[in-house]
Amino acid sequence: MDGIRIISTGKALPERKVPNAKMSSYVETSDEWISSRTGIKARYFSEKETSLSLSADAARQALERAGLSSEKIDLCIVATITPDYATPSVSCLLQKELGLREDIPCFDINAACSGFVYALHVAAHMMNGTGSRHALVIGCEQLSRILDLKDRSTCVLFGDGAGACVAERAPGIGICGVLGAQGDRDALHCCGQGRKDPFIRMDGRAVFRFAVTKLEETLRELERCSGVPLEKVDYFACHQANERILRHVQRKMKIPEKKMVTCIADYGNTSGASIPILLDEMACRGLLKKGTKVFAAGFGGGLTYAGIYLEMDRDLPGAEGKETS
């Protein structure tokens, strides 16, 4: 079976940036509490943007960087828990917006913060099944729409944004990864619009325990199935839920600090969008070069978890003209 490679990335954020100080106008909190408990300094909240507009902007950037026109896309998957409508899906709206071909599958998936990695696996298997070549895989969220701005235990954590990638079927490398779920409503749930309580509710400590356990297990499983030992992995691109979760796992697994890449300070937790936004940040920082080995791992609502091994076969575009590290 052929594997999957990412050949370009893109991202889009709402115009309105909300620093921690602004959150204390909604709830009793402080920059000190938020940044020391989570690593978050700011997030973006949508005003006029939609899940479609954010997805389209991120996708256009990824397509342009791949040097591909929209007719070359054979599959479009959007990972989201905050679509604009129950139907049509964001991916169908995007098909029209971008002028994608009619003879291709377009659908959304809901696996919360693991959604983008789930979508990469689905894309890889579908491209094998159909023999097609290019997939547009997007993570997009407008979590500000389901935040209770009176609940300080959740509203300071989340933000909006979209990340996109163009992925290519990669003969000869195989698909290596982990997908799983522990069905659970109590640790994290959101009933959604039109319900008595439409907001996201979370038992932070239960999610924390799940996250540190499953993230470590997922990275160990990626090590086993890829045959790439942890010390040979260049970067770990993990769901940006909380800097303390990432640092806990990084230290426990003796991973060097700079290999556990983070961008939570600038964006907060963007759920399904967090890993593709992080991959785009990494491309823009010049970290994704030919031969770079990445373990990507997500965990979150469901409760779900997912991991995938990614190896770059080229320097990913995005860092041109910028100083790289």
Ligand code: ACO
């Ligand atoms: N500002 C100030 N004080 C606060 C805030 C806030 N924003 N939120 C909670 N507190 C208070 C609480 O009321 C409590 O006060 P008390 O001791 O007087 O009762 C105190 O801070 C400690 O609260 P805890 O909930 O125990 O704080 P904790 O150290 O566990 O941190 C946090 C909370 C950050 C949510 C942590 O549990 C966590 O990160 N959990 C994982 C959450 C996560 O990763 N979620 C996303 C994954 S799933 C997904 O991405 C969709």
